[in-house]
Amino acid sequence: MDARFEVPAPLRADVRLLGELLGTVLKEYGGQALLDDVERLRELTIAAHDDDPERADHAAAASEALVSSWDIERADNVARAFTCYFHLTNLAEEYHRVRALRAYDTGEAPVRDSIAAALGEVTAQYGEEEALSLLSGLEFRPVLTAHPTEARRRAVASAIRRISNLLTERDDSRLGVTEHAENERRLLEQIDVLWRTSQIRVTKPGPLDEVRTAMTVFDDTLFQVLPSVYRALDDKIAGEAAGTLPPRVPAFVRLGSWIGGDRDGNPFVTAAFTQKAMSIQADHVLRALERVCERLGRALTVDAETTPPGPGVRRILADARAAFPDLAEDVATRSPGEPHRQVLLLAARKLSATRQRDADFAYASSSELLAELRVVQGSLAGAGARRQAYGELQHLIWQVETFGFHLAELEVRQHSKVHARALAEVRAGGDLSPETEEVLAVFRVMAQIQQRFGPDAARRYIVSFTQSCDDLAAVFELAERALDGRPLALDVVPLFETEDDLRASIGILDEALALEPVQRRLAENDRRFEVMLGYSDSAKDAGPLSATLALYEAQAAIANWADRNSLRLTLFHGRGGALGRGGGPANRAVLAQAPGSVSGRFKLTEQGEVIFARYGDPTIARRHIEQVAAATLLASTPTVEKRTANAAEKFAGIAATMDAAARSAYHGLVRSDGFAEWFARVTPVEELGQLPIGSRPARRGLALSSLEDLRAIPWVFAWTQARVNLTGWYGVGAGLEAVGDLDALREAYAQWPLFTVTIDNVEMSLAKTDARIARGYLELGGRPELSAQVLEEHRRTTEWVLKVAGHERLLEGRRVLGRAVELRNPYVDALSYLQLRAFRALRTENLSDGEAERLRRLVLLTVNGVAAGLQNTG
Numbered sequence: 001m002d003a004r005f006e007v008p009a010p011l012r013a014d015v016r017l018l019g020e021l022l023g024t025v026l027k028e029y030g031g032q033a034l035l036d037d038v039e040r041l042r043e044l045t046i047a048a049h050d051d052d053p054e055r056a057d058h059a060a061a062a063s064e065a066l067v068s069s070w071d072i073e074r075a076d077n078v079a080r081a082f083t084c085y086f087h088l089t090n091l092a093e094e095y096h097r098v099r100a101l102r103a104y105d106t107g108e109a110p111v112r113d114s115i116a117a118a119l120g121e122v123t124a125q126y127g128e129e130e131a132l133s134l135l136s137g138l139e140f141r142p143v144l145t146a147h148p149t150e151a152r153r154r155a156v157a158s159a160i161r162r163i164s165n166l167l168t169e170r171d172d173s174r175l176g177v178t179e180h181a182e183n184e185r186r187l188l189e190q191i192d193v194l195w196r197t198s199q200i201r202v203t204k205p206g207p208l209d210e211v212r213t214a215m216t217v218f219d220d221t222l223f224q225v226l227p228s229v230y231r232a233l234d235d236k237i238a239g240e241a242a243g244t245l246p247p248r249v250p251a252f253v254r255l256g257s258w259i260g261g262d263r264d265g266n267p268f269v270t271a272a273f274t275q276k277a278m279s280i281q282a283d284h285v286l287r288a289l290e291r292v293c294e295r296l297g298r299a300l301t302v303d304a305e306t307t308p309p310g311p312g313v314r315r316i317l318a319d320a321r322a323a324f325p326d327l328a329e330d331v332a333t334r335s336p337g338e339p340h341r342q343v344l345l346l347a348a349r350k351l352s353a354t355r356q357r358d359a360d361f362a363y364a365s366s367s368e369l370l371a372e373l374r375v376v377q378g379s380l381a382g383a384g385a386r387r388q389a390y391g392e393l394q395h396l397i398w399q400v401e402t403f404g405f406h407l408a409e410l411e412v413r414q415h416s417k418v419h420a421r422a423l424a425e426v427r428a429g430g431d432l433s434p435e436t437e438e439v440l441a442v443f444r445v446m447a448q449i450q451q452r453f454g455p456d457a458a459r460r461y462i463v464s465f466t467q468s469c470d471d472l473a474a475v476f477e478l479a480e481r482a483l484d485g486r487p488l489a490l491d492v493v494p495l496f497e498t499e500d501d502l503r504a505s506i507g508i509l510d511e512a513l514a515l516e517p518v519q520r521r522l523a524e525n526d527r528r529f530e531v532m533l534g535y536s537d538s539a540k541d542a543g544p545l546s547a548t549l550a551l552y553e554a555q556a557a558i559a560n561w562a563d564r565n566s567l568r569l570t571l572f573h574g575r576g577g578a579l580g581r582g583g584g585p586a587n588r589a590v591l592a593q594a595p596g597s598v599s600g601r602f603k604l605t606e607q608g609e610v611i612f613a614r615y616g617d618p619t620i621a622r623r624h625i626e627q628v629a630a631a632t633l634l635a636s637t638p639t640v641e642k643r644t645a646n647a648a649e650k651f652a653g654i655a656a657t658m659d660a661a662a663r664s665a666y667h668g669l670v671r672s673d674g675f676a677e678w679f680a681r682v683t684p685v686e687e688l689g690q691l692p693i694g695s696r697p698a699r700r701g702l703a704l705s706s707l708e709d710l711r712a713i714p715w716v717f718a719w720t721q722a723r724v725n726l727t728g729w730y731g732v733g734a735g736l737e738a739v740g741d742l743d744a745l746r747e748a749y750a751q752w753p754l755f756t757v758t759i760d761n762v763e764m765s766l767a768k769t770d771a772r773i774a775r776g777y778l779e780l781g782g783r784p785e786l787s788a789q790v791l792e793e794h795r796r797t798t799e800w801v802l803k804v805a806g807h808e809r810l811l812e813g814r815r816v817l818g819r820a821v822e823l824r825n826p827y828v829d830a831l832s833y834l835q836l837r838a839f840r841a842l843r844t845e846n847l848s849d850g851e852a853e854r855l856r857r858l859v860l861l862t863v864n865g866v867a868a869g870l871q872n873t874g
Contacts, residue, residue: 006819007819007823008096008100010096010099011092011093011096014092014095014096014167015088015089015092017187018088018089018091018092018163018167018187018191019085019088021184021187021188021191022081022084022085022088022191022195023035023038024188025188025191025192025195026038026081026195028192029195029196030077034074034077034078034081037066037070037074037078038078038081038082040066041063041066041067041078041830041833042826042827042830044059044060044062044063044066045059045063045826045827045829045830045833046826047059048060048063048772048826048829049825049826060772063829063830063833064776064833064836064837067833067834067837068837072854072855072858075834075837075838075858076857076858076861078830078834079831079834079858079861079862079865080195080199080861080865081195082827082830082831082834082865082869083199083831083861083862083864083865083868084191084194084195085827086824086827086828086865086868086869087156087160087194087868088163088191088194089824089827090160090868091160091163091164091167092167093820094164094616094617094620095164095167095168097619097620098617098619098620099171101619101620101623102619110236111626113587113626113627113630113631114232114626114627114630115229115233115626115629115630115633116232116233116236117630118629118630118631118633118634119131119135119233119236119237119633121634122134122633122634122637125637125639126637132237132248134600134633134636134637135248135249135250135252135633136250137599137600137601138250138252138600138601138629138632138633139252139253139254139570139600139601139602139603139632140252140253140254140602140603140625140628140629140632141253141254141255141256141570141572141601141602141603141604142253142255142256142603142604142606143255143256143257143258143411143572143603143604143605143606144214144217144255144256144257144258144259144408144605144606144611145257145258145259145262145605145606145607146207146210146211146214146258146259146262154209154213155197155198156194156197156199157612159190159193159194159197160194162190162193163187163190163191163194166183166186166187166190167187169183170183199861199864199865200857200860200861200864206268207259207260207266207268207269207273207277208260208273208276208277208280210259210260211257211259211260211276211277211280211281212280214257214259214611215280215281215284217611217612217615217616218255218284218285218288218407218408219284219288220616220618221615221616221617221618221621222255222615222621223285223288223399223403224618225618225621225622225625226251226253226398226399226402226625227394227395227396227398227399227402228395228622229253229622229625229626229629230247230249230250230251230252230398231249231394231395231398233249234247234248234249237249243386243387243390243391244386244387244390245386245390246381246390247390247394247398250401251398251401251402252629253402253625253629254402254409255402255403255407255408255409256408256409256410256411256460256603257277257281257408257409257410257411258411258413258605259277260273260274260276260277260278260280260410261274261277261410261411261412261413261458262411262412262413263412263413263414263442264413264414264415264464265415270438270441271438271441271442271444271445272445274410274412274442274445274446274449274458275445275448275449277410278406278410278449278453278457278458281406281407281408281410282355282405282406282407282453283355284407285403285404285405285406285407286351286354286355286405287355288399288403289351289369289396289399289400289403289405290348290351290352290355292395292396292399293344293345293347293348293351293396294344294345294348296344296392296393296396297335297341297342297343297344297345297347297348298341298345299392300338300340300341300344300388300393301335301338301341302338302340302341302380302385302388303337303338304337304338304339305337306383306385307340307380307383307384307385307388308383309339309340309379309383310375310378310379310382310383312375312378312379313339313340313343313375313376313379314339316343316346316372316375317332317339317342317343317346320346324361327346327349327361328342328346331345331346331349340376340379340380340388343372343375343376344376347369347372347373349361350362350363350369351363351369354405363405365405365453365454366400366404366405366453366454367454369400369405370397370400370401373393373396373397373400374397376393377389377390377393377394377397380393404453404454404456404457405453405454405457406449406453406454406456406457406458409456409457409458409459409460410449410457410458411458411460411461411462412442412446412458412460412461412462413461413462413463413464413495414439414442414461414462414463414464415463415464415465416463416464416465416466416467416471416474417465418435418439419439419463419471419474419475419478420470420471420474421435421436422435422436422439422440422474422478423474423477423478426440426478426481439478439482440478440481440482441482442482443478443479443482443483443488443490444482444483445458446458446459446461446488446490447483447486447487447488450488450489455489459489459490459491460491460493460530461475461479461490461491461492461493462493462495462532462572463475463492463493463494463495464495464497465495465497465498465501466494466495466496466501466508467501467504467508468508468511469508469511469512469515471494472492472494472508472512472515472518473515475490475492476490476492476515476517476518489521489524490517490521491521491525491528491530492517492518493530493531493532493572494508494509494512494531494532495532495533495534495574496531496532496533496534496554497534497574498534498541499541499542499546499547499550502533502550502551502553502554503550503554505531505554505557505558506557506558506561509531509558509561510561513565522567526568527566527567527568528567528568528570529562529567529568529569529570530569530570530571530572530603531558531569531570531571531572532571532572532573532574533551533554533555533571533572533573533574534574535547535551535573535574535575539727540715540727542663542666543662543663543665543666543667543670543730543731544727544728544729544730544731544732544758544762545658545659545662545663545731545732545735545758546659546662546663546666546731548754548758549655549658549659552593552594552648552754553594555571555593555594555597556594556595556596556597556648558571558597559571559594559595559596559597559599560596562596563596568599568601569597569599569601570601570603571593571597571598571601571603572603572604572605573589573602573603573604573605574604574605575589575604575605575607586604586624586627586628586631587627587628587630587631588631588753588757588760589757590602590628590631590632590635591631591634591635591640591753592644592753592754592756592757593635593644594644594648595641595642595644595645596641598632598635598636599636600632600633600636601632602628602631602632602635609867643753644753644754647748647751647752647753647754647755648752648754650751650752651748651751651752651755654739654744654745654748655755657735657738657739658735658736658738658739659735660738661731661734661735661737661738662731662732662734662735662738663731664734665730665731665733665734665735665793666730666731668789669730669786669789669790669793672786674783675786678781678782678783678786679718681780681781681782681843682722682777682778682780682781682787683718683719683721683722683724683777684718684721684722684835684839684859684863685714685715685717685718687842687856687859687860687863688714688717688718688721688863715727720768720866720867720870721835721863721866721867722774722777722778723768723769723770723773723774723777723828723832724769724774724777724778724790724794725765725766725768725769726790728761728762728764728765728766729762729765729766729769729794729797729801730790730793730797731793732758732762732797732800732801733793733794733795733796733797733798733799733800733801734793734796734797736797736800736801736804737796737800742803742804745803745804746804746806749804749805759801759804759805760805760814762797762801763801763802763805763807763810763811764811764814764817764821766794766797766798766801766810767810767811767818767821767822768821768825768870769794770825770828770829770832771791771794771795773829773832773833773836774790774791774794775787775791776836776840777836777839778790778791780839780840780843780844798810824869824870827869828865828866828869828870831862831865831866831869832862832866834858834862835858835859835862835863835866837858838855838856838858838859838862839859841855842855842856842859
């Protein structure tokens with residue numbers, strides 16, 4: 001294969017080392033014959049990407065023949081080998097990315113796409129006062145969701161992390177020969193564990209398993225990373241006075257979570273689970289804050305003579321002596337003459353009491369802890385200990401401001417039809433069904449959570465498939481009936497998902513403003529209003545290009561509506577990891593938003609494998625947060641808003657032409673007679689429903705008789721597994737061809753951010769598609785006309801995207817991504833051939849129950865490998 005994308009030497013060395021160690025493990029497990037089979041398939045799939053079509057076709061045919069010659073046990077082992085290889089390659093690439101990011105940060109100038117660079121750009125255009133004003137209102141709200149797109153088991157992820165840590169250790173130049181050899185032995189040991197660990201979960205995770213999995217991101221990265229992000233920017237602003245001035249940077253990140261709160265179509269998420277989810281979150285953050293208070297308290301040994309305490313510190317200690325004399329005396333004895341230290345050590349004890357629900361000594365709220373910390377900070381600064389006041393103590397203050405005592409704002413989501421049924425029952429009187437009782441119980445749990453942790457802990461209620469103002473009014477009425485007038489801060493957030501719903505949004509929002517509970521909330525919350533936009537169902541409904549354009553139009557219209565009504569709008573973007581669900585680089589997406597739709601605030605869902613890809617490593621998490629925050633800052637400036645608005649107006653005609661043609665092409669496929677049944681035959685969507693990777697069912701109905709029954713995630717996941725990736729590109733070629741004017745399209749690509757991002761994302765999706773392998777899946781449907789339609793649109797889209805981007809080959813302009821995709825695809829092919837072999841037999845042969853079960857297991861095993869290889873699932 002022509003290595004058109006150069007691999008950096010350190011990355012090449014890491015991949016070679018891990019590959020050789022995996023080879024050793026395979027030979028120890030299955031002998032030389034197993035390793036030989038893996039190597040033979042690897043060589044053939046690489047040859048199948050040769051530039052000579054004849055040689056490539058011959059190698060592809062030989063790959064299929066080799067795979068078909070193996071028994072099921074050998075096929076299983078080879079599939080596991082390639083899956084393990086992808087896990088190892090992924091961690092090597094992740095570590096090289098960390099290595100590159102560290103090398104990139106030279107300190108000579110702000111790092112590109114960082115918040116400091118964005119702030120510098122805004123300052124240069126508008127002055128320091130305007131830039132800092134914009135910064136003061138900055139908000140980034142990532143919301144973790146438990147959608148089943150993380151195909152790895154937690155045990156597998158843990159093994160991968162241990163191997164990653166050992167790989168990082170090897171980069172330490174201080175290691176001696178003996179230590180290097182020991183590191184390699186431990187690497188072999190952990191790769192052997194990875195190989196021997198089942199890639200497939202035995203049971204589906206429950207909602208609480210998903211909560212605990214998400215907590216690892218908080219524990220391992222976010223708790224420490226966020227204050228370091230704030231600190232880096234604050235130091236840039238302060239310059240030489242860094243660490244001696246009150247902070248100018250607000251804690252602008254607020255974490256949200258649907259895990260344990262999203263009950264739309266998930267019968268396993270009950271009110272009891274929601275309460276348990278919040279208890280788990282609170283336990284994690286309270287333990288973390290307690291550890292920091294204890295650590296800082298032990299280190300803050302400034303005494304009263306050098307650093308006399310202010311009256312606030314003396315009052316806190318006097319109150320403690322009066323209320324808890326034994327405890328206050330114990331702390332004072334351990335820290336004599338160190339009043340600031342005593343306050344922090346007492347705070348650690350009070351956090352422990354808060355966690356253990358000891359009401360006598362617990363904090364009433366996180367704001368009470370914040371008040372004490374600010375008293376300590378003010379006292380230190382007043383005594384001249386400014387570095388103590390604005391150093392580590394400020395990190396703790398930022399952590400409390402960011403996470404509170406609840407860690408993440410737990411958001412509830414439910415389908416509008418569920419509310420309608422519940423309200424009808426409640427109004428009718430009489431006995432209530434279990435479903436309605438459960439709906440009412442949720443509001444009671446939200447009230448209990450707010451009572452303990454404050455309104456921000458659980459005040460958002462998202463209404464899926466909002467199609468009228470009645471859908472929003474129903475939630476307020478149900479809450480009132482559930483609570484009998486007891487207080488509940490409730491922000492009901494409409495979720496517009498289908499294209500029709502997006503177009504009807506303004507009328508619904510106008511009516512919503514007239515609702516008395518909405519007017520009351522606007523008066524309480526400084527006229528803040530939130531609207532959620534669904535990327536998944538709109539794309540499934542209209543196709544990727546038409547959905548993108550419809551979402552942009554909806555954003556622009558809602559932003560104008562909010563401006564007319566003097567509202568502080570937050571648009572909540574329900575983006576997935578895959579391109580068919582609004583995926584792609586988040587920072588570039590922010591800069592392509594409609595004018596006025598950002599206004600310093602950006603909120604989005606972070607789903608499945610995306611959570612760990614973006615937040616699993618501290619360096620990568622910091623870079624992602626910086627990039628999104630920087631883009632949010634820039635997107636809120638008049639310059640960017642004007643440029644975006646002018647481009648949208650200039651290319652409106654092109655957009656309309658593309659929209660009509662792309663929509664027609666997409667509907668021409670998905671609305672064909674029998675399409676849903678054909679889709680179920682040509683993709684492993686039915687098998688994916690059996691894969692225990694998430695607590696939520698894959699579809700709302702019992703059988704796949706129409707696409708409306710199917711959730712957007714398995715819709716995308718299934719096409720990805722079949723190497724068609726249809727959801728990321730279908731109809732785009734038809735839209736571009738309908739315009740036909742290449743010069744005009746290239747001008748739009750150069751000047752219109754939305755179009756640029758769309759074409760780049762489509763190009764990425766096409767690069768992860770393989771028409772040769774896809775053809776094998778499509779042939780199983782017995783509908784050659786539909787197969788031909790898909791393949792022709794793939795050819796047309798590839799041709800036009802390359803012409804518009806001015807590229808000879810896919811991803812030509814994106815060196816790092818292009819290298820990763822080009823080098824991975826042959827190895828993904830190996831797993832696809834194994835999956836296709838099992839898939840063909842399941843679809844076309846009469847099999848015994850035992851044979852069918854073994855083949856389904858092979859399909860599920862390869863699903864994990866393909867997901868790891870493509871790094872996109874749903």
